[in-house]
Amino acid sequence: MRIFVASLRKLVRRPASFVILGILIGLLSLILIAVAATASQPDAPPGQRAGLLLVTFPGAYTSILSFILGLGGLFAVIYGAAIAGSEWSWGTLKSAVARGESRSRYQLLSFAAIALMIGVGVLIAFGAGIVVAVIGANIAGVSTDGLSDAETLGTIPELLGRGWLATVEVGALGFAIATLARSQLAGIGAGIAFFFGEQFATIFLSDVVKYMPFNAANAVVATPGEGGFSDGGGGPVISSLEPNEALVVVVAWLVGSLLVATLFTERAEISG
């Protein structure tokens, strides 16, 4: 518990926590406001006007969450890699091990703190997204009556829970990659490469890629057939897993990533 609380304190003070969350909220805000402003123009083509769905409640709830999972997934892999990699780069893992701390426990509790931070980040980003979407709706002159749609509101806790788990999963992937690389920069680089590599692979291997971590994460909260916004806005439409099926895959990736990170740390020769 001491390690978990200490890790949480470290993450709260860490600039990367705020920078990544700030960029995510900034991009989300920029897109929602830009879409609302352009789609509401009288001479906007029909395709562009469809963008208003992003700021139209209650559908905006799932759109915002999908965005957070899409681009947020990339940020989560970077975040997980940054935290795990810096433990090796800065030598702080070495200091903990030299004090007799359990390597596995240190890694797992450090990641537990990351998972909690990701959860808080998802909540803050989701809240900010709703506020911005309401502003966007007002700019576009779209009704916000759907904001209090009881049926949709009832599904949000589960969606947020699934979204959190999915984001944690890709965070764990970054954590494992950086642990294997023993480096912050190498971990971040490899995490980003994995993200874009998976997007690129959808062109050739869509049946396989749907089981890969980022696609499975997106599918956890996606409604069947949904494609665009959940992958950051530009990904190709691919066959997705059913949400519950995706949930199992996400948990498998999460457990696998943590297992790899822990086993590697347990057996690693720590130097530097």
Next chain:
Amino acid sequence: MTTDGLALATRGLQKRYGSRPALAGLDLSVPTGVVYGFLGPNGAGKTTTMRLLTGLIHPDAGSIEVLGRPFGRRDRHRLFEVGALIESPSFYPYLNGRENLRALAATGAPVSGARIEELLELVGLRDRAKDKVQTYSLGMKQRLGIAAALLSDPRLLLLDEPANGLDPAGIVAMRETLRHLASTGKTVFVSSHVLGEVQQLADVIGIIAAGRLVREGPIGELLHGEGEVRVRVAADQVEPARTILGGLATPDAVSDGADGDGWLAVRIGAGRAADVNRALAGAGIFASGLESGSDLESLFLELTQGDGSGGHEGTFFGVAGGSR
């Protein structure tokens, strides 16, 4: 071999990095309650030894005893009584000094908040405790590293180049602190290149070269036994003097002194300067200069950089460079 009364002992410790042996059967015996100076040239295996002693890496062969009990892969709890500063101090740059100590205190043995404040005071960082570590100088980071090593009030302290980056006042303060710790029964194991510092600080030294211990013992005894007497004679008496000095010690213990013409140096106990003078005078050779003494540097160089004539069993000369 008994390890009773030892705070730290290694027997036949071996470690390889690929095909290169870093340690080739290291036998260390560190008595309890002393400052132990651990010396060796670059690449001799000092840092590898420190890593092995703190469980960061694991030996290929041999055994380690920490505070009288075996220390292996499953004995990490033994490190609760050990404090260590390995290589450079490691901290979160975006946290301040106090927060870094708190973060570290969350690992290993429990540490009270009061202990952290006490240590910040001890290392002279209380006024800068709220500043981020990334703004610290090298010396300040080193001081914080020493505070981190002392967090659990360890019975055994392992310090790798602790004087690195410290200013003269900091070095004196560190020396006093370490001496004080030893006087309270704690054991301080210091790896260093700064021989003068070790000579002032250590009670016992161990010198390694090429992964093996080449000399170990109380520093006073080693320096006394490893002394040198330098004598200056007239130029035409150098060769007869060399023969006489060779008879006192061994022929290969006599060499031309580094100070210039007419100087000869003989490796012999520093306390035997009078014997040297008497022997020369007895042969009608009167020295115009006579110096005796020894220092750690001479001993270190003799053991680690000589040509093999030192005759010390297990000595490896011509040590390969490159540290790990």
